[in-house]
Amino acid sequence: DIHASFKPLDETLVAGYVESQPGLVTILGGTSADWNVKEVGDGNLNFVYILTGPKGSFVLKQALPYVRCVGESWPMTLERAYFETTVLREHGRLASHLVPVVYHFDHPMALTVMEYLAPPHIILRKGLIAGTVYPLLAQHMAEFMASTLFHTSLLALSTMKHRKEVAHFCGNIEMCRLTEQVIFTEPYMDAANNRWSSPHLDTDVQALREDSAIKLEIAGLKSKFCERTQALLHGDLHSGSIMVTQNSTKIIDPEFGFYGPMGFDLGAFLGNLILAYISQDGHATSQDDREGYKLWLLKTIGDTWQLFSEKFLVHWDQNWGSGDAYKKEVYNTKDLQLLVQKSFMSELFQDTLGYAAAKMIRRIVGIAHVEDMESISDVEKKVTCERRALTFAKHLLKERSKYSDIRQVCNALQGSR
Amino acid sequence: DIHASFKPLDETLVAGYVESQPGLVTILGGTSADWNVKEVGDGNLNFVYILTGPKGSFVLKQALPYVRCVGESWPMTLERAYFETTVLREHGRLASHLVPVVYHFDHPMALTVMEYLAPPHIILRKGLIAGTVYPLLAQHMAEFMASTLFHTSLLALSTMKHRKEVAHFCGNIEMCRLTEQVIFTEPYMDAANNRWSSPHLDTDVQALREDSAIKLEIAGLKSKFCERTQALLHGDLHSGSIMVTQNSTKIIDPEFGFYGPMGFDLGAFLGNLILAYISQDGHATSQDDREGYKLWLLKTIGDTWQLFSEKFLVHWDQNWGSGDAYKKEVYNTKDLQLLVQKSFMSELFQDTLGYAAAKMIRRIVGIAHVEDMESISDVEKKVTCERRALTFAKHLLKERSKYSDIRQVCNALQGSR
Ligand SMILES: Nc1ncnc2c1ncn2[C@@H]1O[C@H](COP(=O)(O)OP(=O)(O)O)[C@@H](O)[C@H]1O
Ligand SMILES: Nc1ncnc2c1ncn2[C@@H]1O[C@H](COP(=O)(O)OP(=O)(O)O)[C@@H](O)[C@H]1O
Ligand SMILES: [Mg+2]
Ligand SMILES: [Mg+2]
Ligand SMILES: [Mg+2]
Ligand SMILES: [Mg+2]
Ligand SMILES: [Mg+2]
Structure with missing residues (x-):
């Protein structure tokens, strides 16, 4: 058992652990008496400590063998820390300026030490709720997704390397199962974990559970999630997994990483931007x-897809035939290359809209809600936003084949009620 | 290295190997002096020996570290023997009456000992060329595919078990790469391995290589082959991997087994039946x-899909919710179950037609041809059959979305020229 020597840390024990690691002591400088330790984990799963010393700082993240926000009654594999670190390092290789640097990984302790993303870095979701504009967000996220998804797919890799990586990440099955359960299953049934604004949305929830067309679409998305090993995904790419400033974007927390359909990452990000957009009416005041x-959010949604697809195609154009999917000798004319690229992007667009919708629905009726909605203090306003999100997501899920362009989606979102 | 002690056998060395295995000696009875050894391998890859003794008999199959029909210049992993035996045992568990029993596996020696399928068992392809009717063929093949594909998919398995198996079979990557190369790549480019009836089909081959619509379809099928882990496939289910009598059907040689799209197995079998059908005009004589x-072949094509889909749905109906794909609590009404089943079967039908077409094309213009065509002695007749097969396959590949029923496909085949 790789975790035989696992010990859960807490604010008082962390310094002792760091003292045992000379490389980490060097980063902080001084001795433990000089260090400040603060637990800041606001996520659902893990413990995150910020350590600062005379010379430097870092973040220490430790997984415990259960889901933090639920407790020991919901066990969760420690191996997620291993996969998180492995993905973080891969992302570092592919998009170094968009992820924190990993300094140290302790497998038995399920513990990662990484670059501290100091203030003014904040979690994007909080910035969106505050109404802060991030001018580089779309560009950075497009860059991140284009690079990480392209370079881990068969557009860049040999099938040899790809299947080896697929096998490796099959090990992160418990995290995939959590996604299957809370995103693709429970929202569509009577499950103890579900919660929603009740009684306001009771009939909406009932209608969702009786909507055959929705359940058919969800079946297709779930099976692609479980069966299509298209690229190495972040796996949890919502606005709570992104830290931002005016000129920096950093993607953290890829503990759900595995080989799945690219649209799942794209949909996670766009679906959460759509939730942010719809929640704005709940945050409007007479001053603001x-x-x-x-309008900035709408533009960011549009730009993200637009820039993503441009950048993705640039990677593809620069790497024709480097992966095993489309051999240069077969796809040997510019017209043919354009044809297959167009077909690829339009399937990916459909997947993206589908997963965006699924991600939205589960945030309104499933176990984990979003602060964008939860922080709307006026209940009527909150319910109005939630119902609008649910309605738009259902529309997107069922009618997405009618959309071929992100601008059409943005227009529909703007006009939705 | 698991194969450190590997030694290639030959007709003179096989008995010595068997002598070292008491369990095998017991099956044959007597001593090596009483045994008859005969090499019968007619396949492309491996060596197959029939051993008979006073008490019994078996077949001993050994992989060599290269492709038999090419020689040492084309190396090929010995691990294929391990995967073949693993799949054979799994098929034995799921459809015991339709596969030979495995008696013995020697991993270092890449060697499997299995039930001898005695005459009148012959390779189906030879029976089809001879014009022999097999009244139970469609039923048996439908049974085999329905059972093996259903029970290794997420319709029957948990995602836990499924991902574990997927990871395991990622190990058979070299065999998958061979398929990628000879089925999805080389037929659509100028490759040294390709051969075809020349000069007769020169312009047809040229046209194929310039057909963008075909290459677009092939790209989609190839990516599903590489990325969709839908079920454990046989992986090489043509009429040369099936041995038959009037009342027995046995599926052998699953050395290409891996987790892939179900339609690949269905398409392999149906595509080879279509080749057999089209080749019949080349075998017709004034007596016959x-x-x-x-008409029997057409009926067998139709019945195979029809019976497969009936049997597959029976498995599904009897096992609602046993796999993780469609939870009973979500897919909770008969109407909804019918809706998702219909959608599933219609996607599978499309995949099946696509892979059938791909399998046909590669047999006309790629490295490995079929005896159904090769044995037509009149060159003009042979070329006519080959061109018709190519034309029909291209039609199927491009227009398959217009077919929703196997009878329509059979009618189109019957009317094709
Ligand atoms: N590298 C970092 N720098 C600064 N803060 C971080 C860093 N990593 C995590 N955090 C803080 O800790 C919180 C939880 O981290 P996260 O990795 O999302 O954990 P979880 O897996 O529990 O969701 C984040 O929301 C963020 O506020
Ligand atoms: N269990 C068996 N019983 C009788 N004959 C067999 C058996 N297995 C294989 N053969 C014969 O050996 C030939 C080659 O076997 P096969 O498993 O297809 O090898 P390859 O992998 O080289 O294609 C078959 O076509 C068949 O004639
Ligand atoms: Mg988090
Ligand atoms: Mg979120
Ligand atoms: Mg997390
Ligand atoms: Mg064979
Ligand atoms: Mg074989």
Whole structure:
């Protein structure tokens, strides 16, 4: 058992652990008496400590063998820390300026030490709720997704390397199962974990559970999630897994990483931006009607897909035939290359819209909600936003084949009620 | 290295090996002096020996570290013997009456000992060329594919078990790469391995290599082959991997087994039946016009899909919710179950037609041809059959979305020229 020597840390024990690691002591400088330790984990799963010393700082993240926000009654594999670190390092290789640097990984302790993303870095979701514009967000996220998804797919890899990586990440099955359960299953049934604004949305929830067309679409998305090993995904790419400043974007927390359909990452990010957009009416005040901010969010949604697809195609154009999927000798004319690229991107667009919708639905009726909605203090306003999100997501899920362009989606979102 | 002690056998060395295995000696009875050894391998890859003794008999199959029909210049992993035996045992568990019993596996020696399928068992392809009717073929093949594909998919398995198996079979990557190369790549480019009836089909081959619509379809099928881990496939299910009598059907040689799209197995079998059908005109004589036989082949093509889909749905109906794909609590009404089943079967039908077409094309213009065509002695007749097969396959590949029923496909085949 790789975790035989596992010990859960806490604020008082962390310094002792760091003292035992000379490389880490060097980063902080001084001795443990000089260090400040603060637990800041606001996520659902793990413990995150910020350590600062006379010379430097870092973040220490430890997984415990259960789900933090639920407790020991919901066990969860320690191996997620291993996969998180493995993905973080791979992302570092592919998009170094968009992820924290990993300094240290302790497998038995399920513990990762990484670059501290100091203030003014904040979690994107909090920035979106505050109404802060991030001018580089779309560009950075497009860059991140284009690079990490392209370079771990068969567009860049040999089938030899790809199948080896697929096999490796099959090991992160418990995290995949959590996603299957809370995103693709429970929202569509009567499950103890579900919660929603009740009684306001009771009939909406009932209608969702009786909607055969929705369940058919969800079946297709779930089976692609479980069976299509298209690229190495972040796996949990919502606005709570991104830290931002005006000129920096950093993607953290890829503990759900595995080989799955690219649209799942794209949909996670876009679905959460759509939730942010719809929640704005709930945050509007007489001083700040948020109308300008809503336009920026719409533009960011559109730009993200647009820039993603441009950048992805640039990678593809620069790497024709480097992966095993499309051999240069077969796809040997510019017209043919354009044809297969167009077909690829349009399937990916459909997947993206589908997963975006699935991600939205589960945030309204499933176990884990989003602060964008939860922080709306006026209940009527909150319920109005939630119902609008649910309605739009259902529409997107069922009618997405009618959309071929992100601008059409943005227009539909803007006009939705 | 698991194969450190590997030694290639030959007709003179086989008995010595068997002598070292008491369990095998017991099956044959007597001593090596009483045994008859005969090499019968007619396949492309491996060596197959029939051993008979006073008490019993068996077949001993050994992989060599290269492709038999090419020689040492084309190396090929010995691990294929391990995967073949693993799949054979799994098939034995799921459809015991349709596969030979495995008696013995020697991993270092890449060697499997299995039940001898004695005459009148012959390779199906030879029976089809001879014009022999096999009344139970469709039923048996439908049974085999329905059972093996259903029970290794997420319709029957938990995602836990499924991902474990997927990871395991990622190890058979070299065999998958061979398929990628000879089925999905080389037929669509100028490759040294390709051969075809030249100069007769030169312009047809040229046209194929310039057909963008075909290459687009092939790209989709190849990516599903590489990325969709839908079920444990046989992986090489043509009429040369099936041995038959009037009342027995046995599926052998699953050395290409891996987790892939179900339609690949279905398409392999149906595509080879279509080749057999089209080749009949080349085998017709004034004594035997083969018209009745052609009708039986058409019926067998239709019945195979029809019976497969019935049997597959029976497995599904009897096992609702046993796999993780469609939870009973979500897919909770008969109407909804019918809706998702219909959608599943119609996607599978499309995949099946696509892979059938791909399998046909590669047999006309790629490295490995079929005896159904090769044994037509009149060159003009042979070329006519080959061109018709190529034309029909291209039609199927491009227009398959217009077919929703196997009878329509059979009618189109019957009317094709
Ligand atoms: N490298 C970092 N720098 C600064 N803060 C971080 C860093 N990593 C995590 N955090 C903080 O800790 C919180 C939880 O981290 P996260 O990796 O998302 O854990 P979880 O897996 O439990 O969701 C984040 O929301 C963020 O506030
Ligand atoms: N169990 C068996 N019983 C009788 N004959 C067999 C058996 N297995 C293989 N053969 C014969 O050996 C030939 C080659 O076997 P096969 O497993 O297809 O090898 P390869 O992998 O080289 O294609 C078959 O076509 C068949 O004639
Ligand atoms: Mg998190
Ligand atoms: Mg979120
Ligand atoms: Mg996390
Ligand atoms: Mg064979
Ligand atoms: Mg074989």
